[in-house]
């Protein structure tokens with residue numbers, strides 16, 4: 001049994017690809033409405049961990065519990081229906097539809113037609129996208145497209161949202177707005193963010209989990225993580241004296 005304030009828990013989670021241990025016995029706990037950042041050097045296992053949470057990859061051993069339900073062997077559509085939303089780096093949007101239509105299409109998978117339109121409108125207002133309502137998504141700037149996809153995920157009303165490098169390729173202004181949107185979305189959902197941009201992480205981070213060689217190296221506040229010598233060594237590939 002997980003405690004009621006825990007939305008996500010992994011127990012002894014492991015993923016091997018042949019001889020490569022990508023994730024090694026990870027025990028991870030996330031509270032309801034928590035915002036967690038995952039960092040770690042290339043190859044640390046962050047993507048593999050994410051893919052197991054959304055059932056894109058099946059664990060070799062271990063267990064994943066979401067909102068009290070064992071989803072270790074679930075299918076992606078079941079995980080989505082239970083309330084896990086994911087936003088990948090490449091936006092999954094319809095370029096030849098408007099912003100409103102894209103968000104409404106997403107809302108349709110949860111609601112009837114009339115309610116989906118109203119729900120879409122609410123989400124656009126909440127994320128400050130109303131001015132873009134009638135614009136074709138294919139004509140939007142990179143940052144705006146990312147926000148539309150975030151709105152599409154929010155329209156599904158997930159309890160947990162996984163964000164894979166949400167600030168990648170963004171300008172400073174776009175990055176600031178993305179941080180603002182993530183804080184807004186976090187009012188109604190727990191969020192796990194994988195990100196390499198430390199400035200961005202500083203803007204949103206509460207607790208940071210550092211992965212290294214498939215294991216959790218440290219889990220602490222951003223300040224403590226940044227000041228940690230082990231993290232410096234593995235994440236930056238050198239100590240400060242080098």
Ligand SMILES: Nc1ncnc2c1ncn2[C@@H]1O[C@H](COP(=O)(O)OP(=O)(O)OP(=O)(O)O)[C@@H](O)[C@H]1O
Pocket residue numbers: 017020021022040041042043044045046047048049
């Ligand atoms: N499909 C696969 N087949 C074989 N090995 C894989 C596969 N996917 C990942 N790996 C290996 O698993 C380990 C973890 O990779 P993963 O992509 O999860 O790391 P990451 O932390 O997301 O890295 P990055 O920050 O570069 O995206 C690496 O050694 C990688 O080479």
